[in-house]
Amino acid sequence: MAANGAPTKITQGSQTKGGIGESTLRPDGTLKVTGEFAYSSDMWHEDMLWGQILRSTVAHAQIVSIDTSEALALPGVHAVLTYDDLPTDVKHYGLEIRDTPVLAHGKVRHHGEPVAIVAADHPETARRAAAKIKVDYRELPVITDEASATAPDAVLVHENREDHHAGHVPHPNILHRQPIVRGDVARARARADVIVEGEYTFGMQDQAFLGPESGLAVPEEDGGVHLYIATQWLHSDLRQIAPVLGLPEDKVRMTLSGVGGAFGGREDLSMQIHACLLALRTGKPVKIVYNRFESFFGHVHRHPAKLHYEHGATRDGKLTHMKCRIVLDGGAYASASPAVVGNASSLSVGPYVIDDVDIEALALYTNNPPCGAMRGFGAVQACFAYEAQMDKLAARLGMDPVEFRQLNAMEQGTVMPTGQPVDSPAPVAELLRRVKAMPMPPERQWESSEGADVRQLPGGLSNTTHGEGVVRGVGYAVGIKNVGFSEGFDDYSTARVRMEVVGGEPVVTVHTAMAEVGQGGVTVHAQIARTELGVTQVTINPADTRVGSAGSTSASRQTYVTGGAIRHACELVREKVLEIGRRKFGSHHPAWATAELLLEGGKVVTDGGEALADLADVLEGESVEVEEEWRHRPTEPFHPRTGQGNGHVQYSFAAHRAVVEVDTELGLVKVIELACAQDVGKALNPLSVLGQIQGGTTQGLGMAVMEEIVVDPKTAKVKNPSFTDYLIPTILDTPTIPVDVLELADEHAPYGLRGVGEAPTLSSTPAVLAAIRDATGLELNRTPVRPEHLTGTRRSEG
Amino acid sequence: MRVNFTVNGRPQEADDVWEGESLLYVLRERLGLPGSKNACEQGECGSCTVRLDGVPVCSCLVAAGQVEGREVVTVEGLADYAGQRSCGTGDRTSPSGTARDTDSQTGEGTRLAPIQQAFIDAGAVQCGFCTPGLLVAADEMLERNPDPTDADIREALSGNLCRCTGYEKIMDAVRLAAARQSEGA
Numbered sequence: 001m002a003a004n005g006a007p008t009k010i011t012q013g014s015q016t017k018g019g020i021g022e023s024t025l026r027p028d029g030t031l032k033v034t035g036e037f038a039y040s041s042d043m044w045h046e047d048m049l050w051g052q053i054l055r056s057t058v059a060h061a062q063i064v065s066i067d068t069s070e071a072l073a074l075p076g077v078h079a080v081l082t083y084d085d086l087p088t089d090v091k092h093y094g095l096e097i098r099d100t101p102v103l104a105h106g107k108v109r110h111h112g113e114p115v116a117i118v119a120a121d122h123p124e125t126a127r128r129a130a131a132k133i134k135v136d137y138r139e140l141p142v143i144t145d146e147a148s149a150t151a152p153d154a155v156l157v158h159e160n161r162e163d164h165h166a167g168h169v170p171h172p173n174i175l176h177r178q179p180i181v182r183g184d185v186a187r188a189r190a191r192a193d194v195i196v197e198g199e200y201t202f203g204m205q206d207q208a209f210l211g212p213e214s215g216l217a218v219p220e221e222d223g224g225v226h227l228y229i230a231t232q233w234l235h236s237d238l239r240q241i242a243p244v245l246g247l248p249e250d251k252v253r254m255t256l257s258g259v260g261g262a263f264g265g266r267e268d269l270s271m272q273i274h275a276c277l278l279a280l281r282t283g284k285p286v287k288i289v290y291n292r293f294e295s296f297f298g299h300v301h302r303h304p305a306k307l308h309y310e311h312g313a314t315r316d317g318k319l320t321h322m323k324c325r326i327v328l329d330g331g332a333y334a335s336a337s338p339a340v341v342g343n344a345s346s347l348s349v350g351p352y353v354i355d356d357v358d359i360e361a362l363a364l365y366t367n368n369p370p371c372g373a374m375r376g377f378g379a380v381q382a383c384f385a386y387e388a389q390m391d392k393l394a395a396r397l398g399m400d401p402v403e404f405r406q407l408n409a410m411e412q413g414t415v416m417p418t419g420q421p422v423d424s425p426a427p428v429a430e431l432l433r434r435v436k437a438m439p440m441p442p443e444r445q446w447e448s449s450e451g452a453d454v455r456q457l458p459g460g461l462s463n464t465t466h467g468e469g470v471v472r473g474v475g476y477a478v479g480i481k482n483v484g485f486s487e488g489f490d491d492y493s494t495a496r497v498r499m500e501v502v503g504g505e506p507v508v509t510v511h512t513a514m515a516e517v518g519q520g521g522v523t524v525h526a527q528i529a530r531t532e533l534g535v536t537q538v539t540i541n542p543a544d545t546r547v548g549s550a551g552s553t554s555a556s557r558q559t560y561v562t563g564g565a566i567r568h569a570c571e572l573v574r575e576k577v578l579e580i581g582r583r584k585f586g587s588h589h590p591a592w593a594t595a596e597l598l599l600e601g602g603k604v605v606t607d608g609g610e611a612l613a614d615l616a617d618v619l620e621g622e623s624v625e626v627e628e629e630w631r632h633r634p635t636e637p638f639h640p641r642t643g644q645g646n647g648h649v650q651y652s653f654a655a656h657r658a659v660v661e662v663d664t665e666l667g668l669v670k671v672i673e674l675a676c677a678q679d680v681g682k683a684l685n686p687l688s689v690l691g692q693i694q695g696g697t698t699q700g701l702g703m704a705v706m707e708e709i710v711v712d713p714k715t716a717k718v719k720n721p722s723f724t725d726y727l728i729p730t731i732l733d734t735p736t737i738p739v740d741v742l743e744l745a746d747e748h749a750p751y752g753l754r755g756v757g758e759a760p761t762l763s764s765t766p767a768v769l770a771a772i773r774d775a776t777g778l779e780l781n782r783t784p785v786r787p788e789h790l791t792g793t794r795r796s797e798g
Numbered sequence: 799m800r801v802n803f804t805v806n807g808r809p810q811e812a813d814d815v816w817e818g819e820s821l822l823y824v825l826r827e828r829l830g831l832p833g834s835k836n837a838c839e840q841g842e843c844g845s846c847t848v849r850l851d852g853v854p855v856c857s858c859l860v861a862a863g864q865v866e867g868r869e870v871v872t873v874e875g876l877a878d879y880a881g882q883r884s885c886g887t888g889d890r891t892s893p894s895g896t897a898r899d900t901d902s903q904t905g906e907g908t909r910l911a912p913i914q915q916a917f918i919d920a921g922a923v924q925c926g927f928c929t930p931g932l933l934v935a936a937d938e939m940l941e942r943n944p945d946p947t948d949a950d951i952r953e954a955l956s957g958n959l960c961r962c963t964g965y966e967k968i969m970d971a972v973r974l975a976a977a978r979q980s981e982g983a
Contacts, residue, residue, distance in 0.1 A: 005832075029918040030908055032926030033933060035833020035873035042832035124818060210837040210845060210927040210961050260837070260927030261961050292838040455949045518925025518962050687921040687967075694964030695924065723842035723959070731965040732956040 003045045003218055003228055003285065005038030006255065007542035009509075019531035020751060023687035026523050027540060028516075039258035040230035041289045043216035049078055051278045051288035052126035053271070054116040054133050055297055056108035059716035060155075060367040061137035063106055063115070070132040071118060076125040078282045080133065082116045085281070088246040093269055095236065095372070097163040097334040102244055102273050108137070109157055109332035110367055111717045112297030119278040119286050142367040142716040146306070146327050149173035149364045157332060157365035165338060168640050175330050175363045176338040178345040180643025182417045183356030188321035192312025196392045200309070200385040201782035203708035204329075205302040205699075207374050208728050211260015213270040213298045214289040217279035224251030225276045230259040232266040234513045235549035244273050245280065249545075252276070256543035262517035263699070264373030265299040267554055268335050296721030300335045300372030301709055303328040303363065305344075307385040311354075313393050319408045321356040324348050326382060328371070330363035335372030337363040342487050342638060343378030346647055349417050350386040351428040351480040352408045357417045359643065367716040369709065373554055375699060376481065376761040383479040384783055387766035391475075391773065401770070402432050402476050410480075418638060420646040424754075425744035427679050431655040432478055434677040434740045441659055441673040441736075443472065458661055458668035460732055469665040472672070475658045475770025479762030483755030484557045484649035488637040491557070491649070492629045494548030495565035497573050499533060499615075500623035506602050506615035508533050508573075511541040514550040514562045519757060520688040521558045525566050527684060532570035533577075534599035535615070548629060556652060556755025559684060564750040565630035572626040574599055581618040588612075633748060650746060654678035654759035656697065656767035659735075662775040667787030669705050669772060671733070674698075674764060677740040681754030686741070693760045694737045700764025702729045704772075708784050803865045805829060806875025815862050822846045822857040824865075825872060833873040833930050837959075844958030847931035848872045849879075854938045856957075873930035880911035880937060884982075912982075913937045913975045920971035924962035932958045936972050944979055946972070 018024040031037035068080040083091065083105040091105065092098040104115045116133050120126035143149045143157055150171045157173055165176040189195070215229035224247055231237050234254045242249045259266070271288040278286040290298050306327045312320040326344045330337035345361035361378075374380075394404035409428035415421050444467070446456035452466040459465055485491035496511040508529045516522045526538040543550070550562045578597055581604050586592040589612055596607040603611045604618060636645040659672040676697050683689045706727040710719040720726045745752025765783055773780050776790055801812045801824065812828045820839075825831045825848070834857055835845035841856040848857045849871040857870075871879045913936050916922070923929050932955060939946060939954035946954070951972045960968060 023921070025918055025921075026923060028926070029923050030910070032923045032929050033873075033910065033914040033917050034877070034908055035831070035930050037926060038832070039835070039927065041836060042826070044827075044830075044832075122816070124816060208961055209925070210843060210959065211835070211925065212837060259925060260835070261925040263961070289836070291836075292840065292843075453949055455953055461953070518927075520924065691921055691924055691963055691967055694966045695962045696964075698964035699961070722840060723838045724840060728959060728961060730956045730959060731952045731968065734965045737964055737966050 003043055003216055005043040005257065006228060007038065007257065009539050009541045017536055018527055020527045020684045022527065023685055024523055024527055026520060027526060028522060037258050039211050039260050040228060041211060041214035043228050043257055043287060045216060045218060045285035048216065048285040048287050049119040049121055049282060050123040050126045051275055051286045052118045052130045053114045053274060054130040055112045056104065056115055058108065058137050058139055059111040060140040060142045061108055062140065063104060063108065064136040064138050066116060067134040068116060071129040074125065074129045074132060076121045077118060077129045078284065079119045079278055080116060080129065081277055081281060086244065088244065090243040093240040093244060093273065094334055095268060095336055096338055099158060100333040110369055114274065117274045117278060119282050143173060144366055144368055144713050144716050146364060149366055157367065173365045175334055175365050176341045177360065177362035178341050178638060178643055179641060180345050180357065180359040180417045182419065185321045185323060185356045185358045188356035189312055191314060192320040193315040194393065194396045195310060195312045196389055196396060197310045198385065198389055198392065198781060200307040200388060202305040202307065202381045202384055203784055204304040204711065205374060205703050205707050206296065206709055206726060207263035207265030207299065209261030209263055209265055212290040212292060212295045215257065215271060215275055216285060216287045217275035218285040219279045219283055222251060224253065225279055226253040227272060227276060228255050228257040229272055230257055230266060232262050232515050232517060232554055233552040234515065234543060234545050236552065237269060237272055238545055240269055241273050241276060245276055254545045256515055259515060259517040262553065263375045264377065264554055267373040267552060268300050270298045292723055293721050296718060296726065300370045302374035303330060303340055303371040303381065305381040307381060309385050309389050311389050311393055313397060317397055317399050317404055317407050319352060319354045322349055322354045323358045326361040328361065328363040329366055329368055331366055331368045331370035333370040335370050337372060340378035342647065343482060344382055345643060346416065346418050346638065347379045347480055347482065348382045350383065351410050351426065351478055351653055353410050353414050359417060368711050369718060375696060376758050377555065379479065379481045380762050383762040384766050387477040388769065388781065391770050402436050405478060406432055417643065418647055419644040420648060422651060424650065424746035424748060425679065426651065426653060427742060427744055428478055428653055431653055431677040431679065431742065432476065435655045435657045435675050436476065438657065438675045438738055438740065458663035458670040459666065464666055464668065465663050469663050470661050471664050471775045472659065472661050473771040473775025475767050475774055477763040477766035477770060478653065478655040479759060481652050481759045481762055482648040483652050484555055484560060484632055486635050486647045486649065488635055491551055491561060492631040493550045493562040493565040494627065494629045495562065495569040496547050496625065496627035497529065497566065497569040498623060498625040499573050499577060499619060501616050501619045504616055505537055506535045506619060507537040507539060508535050509539040509541060510566055511547045512550045512562050512566065513543050513545060513547050514558055515543060515553040517553050519553065519692065520685060521553065521562065523688060524559050524563060524684050528563055528566050529570055532567055533574060534601055547627065556757040559753060560749055560755050561632060564632065565628065567750050568630040569626045569628045572628060573624050576624045577618060578604065580622055581613055584618060585613050650749060650754060652754050652759040654763050656763040658767035658771040660768060660771040660775060662772055662790065664776060667790030669785065671701055671735045671768060673735045674701060675738045676760055677742065678759055679742040679744050679754060680756050681746045681749060682743050682752040683741055684751065684753060689741060689756055690739055692756045693739050696757060696760035697737050697764045698729050698734050700761045701734065701768055703765045703784055704768035705784055799863065801862050801866055803867060804869040805831065806871055807878065817863065819862045820858050821860040821862050821865050824862045825857060831872055831874055835927050835930055837927060844935060845928050845931040847934045847958065849934060849938060854935050873933055876914060876933055876937060877909045877911045883941060911937060912978050913940060916971040916975035916978065920967050920974050922963060922967040922971035928958060928960040932960065932968060940976055940979060944976060946976060
């Protein structure tokens, strides 16, 4: 029988014309507001079991022994598996480097590493069984930072490395290192009238998507397995899962289940292989759902970083040079760290013109939690630091911080430190102008005729101030993010588009493996099909592995790449439809012989708008289907020593202005407004674009004032894996977010669009920090800022 | 144990309930009502918000045994609940939900509460995982306070986390529902 909650195709169009540029509503909106939309955690199957993972309680240890006998003896338990039960020689997985054990073997390298898995008939039975597994650990010293990682007697996190970065790193506990050298820093430095140095600390952020990791694995009669899963990239999962199970890829069928947010945290595998192993072992469907505590251990985080920057400028405000060193903590396993290093180094200069640079970025292997992809991907940490530097330089030069940035802003034609020219609009100065020109929120907006509304003051309903000690500050920031996968990656997507007549109406079906994670890809993809093929009825099939890869829902790339693939497939469908039309009706009208025929409003029309035939008549008794891959412009790897290379596909830019009020006595911050201006090239769905910008902005706000996974430096154990202790912004913490959207077309991209999702996450954090500095006069070299950093009770570096 | 209670106006009986099970677990796993979401299991995120005898609660923090003999409303019953309320106050001219021919794939045409329609129209739904809890909480606020200020909306919804939207479109949706409600009244 079919799994309950399996997604069905969604047809939309009867209510709307809905081509690109319109704020078409989500096709899954009604299902999501009625509670009928099935997320991966809602999947259900008759006779299904519940899986549970046992995770390490220590960060770094040898496993002396594992005793599963008591767990197996518990009534209701169907299976307990450890490393020894893995069915093939492939026992590791990984996005780029297969260094992550499916289950720990002989050693654990971080707190919360999976050690054993259980299947039982009730989730509580599975939890209790996991608790009865006895693991004897012999603890090892922990590597927690650069000093301990590269000390002469440092324990190696991974011995005998054979990955392709191992040969060029200065130490085996350095996972990857990317220098970029351009120009002559020594000579440029001599021209500088002011030099500003800074040491910055960026905390570990969590994606904190609301739908926890979950899925249902159903064993199939042919010995294969069908996995219903929430992920960002079905085919990347498949490539990693199948070899561990010992199955060919066509026997691991994957269907995207409802995804409750992602933000990078679902790029790596979590419970996928574990659920499949238990299902294949027991012969029963197995569902695994993490709780929030486990979710904090079950996915990678944003890299915490230490950043050292030096900038110089002339007296008239022109930047002379930049030197930086960015040390990212990759934690125990590689995940996406090498690509994060590439981004951190290549985007470390920010959206500014600096010809002479000396850049180094690297990621460490440590025993801290593994870090990988999160929205902004390596560009976020750098933006926090270089924007602090810009404010310091402006202050030293006695210049307005916005004017100083504008004076040095990159534009179309600017050459990046990698040697890559920016060959599409880069309206950095204009975005700053726009965000600065937006009206300011009124002063003392918390005052009313009945006294202070404490809900609008720092501290809120804790009623800690009625305005005493409250100081306002304003800050600006701007950032640069790449769009799409970089450094020579073959970044393609596949679309299958079918056109046929159903009930007398032309209907288009779009089938891709694109992971809809909430961003609205399904909305935009249907809009593209309507625009290209002139129909209103578009069906979006569920995403699965029966169609080719769509690539990842990350790097702000899906509208660009899968959208591009759908457009391309639609063009081929259109040609075939016109061929059929010419065959059937070509003799009826001379215009059929012209090349300029379009599909609009369910008809074949000339470019002058004359209707030649109804699509329903053209496709009577026939259907057209095309499946094609589509690629954006190729990129190049960065040179390992100089960092030179046309590594990125496209750049995106956003600027923020933050207005904050700080209770300077208690160190409490209230963000009053967070205005954003962003260039999106072309807004295919303006409502969705606003949703991306406002959502990304809010995650940046969280990074500025509250969000941080705290890892004990002595034990490398996570101290706050819960929503009680890891705080994300509530609706009370979040201000109004006015947005000014600029649409300057990128001629290289489909419809001129520019990836939207990540850029707003970059500049939001440094804008809030700048505003807090403006209010308090403090230097504040770390983020997030906590009350103790604002009240002098703790040094800001801490 | 056996638990008897009313869900969305219908008497329900759940058997073999383990004493440690939450109301959320019973709704999702025993009664086939997965609309209420499980995102933190500790009352921090509000994704599992339901009405218990009219009061919004985190169903993950309510032991199943506590609901014996009581009335629960979940997101699945929100349209009917809001519809009865508008009829109950003598408002028969503006039905809370407009029933059209239902599309089995998209649910288009489904009868919706005003707050549900407003969430769709305002773009307040992205991944949608927080949506059921927010809808139940927002509907309850609009019942108490039909003309809320922005500060009132933020206070009422401060127990419901959303990670996608930045809350701006959720604010828009609640304002829209309030405005439509007052136009219809």
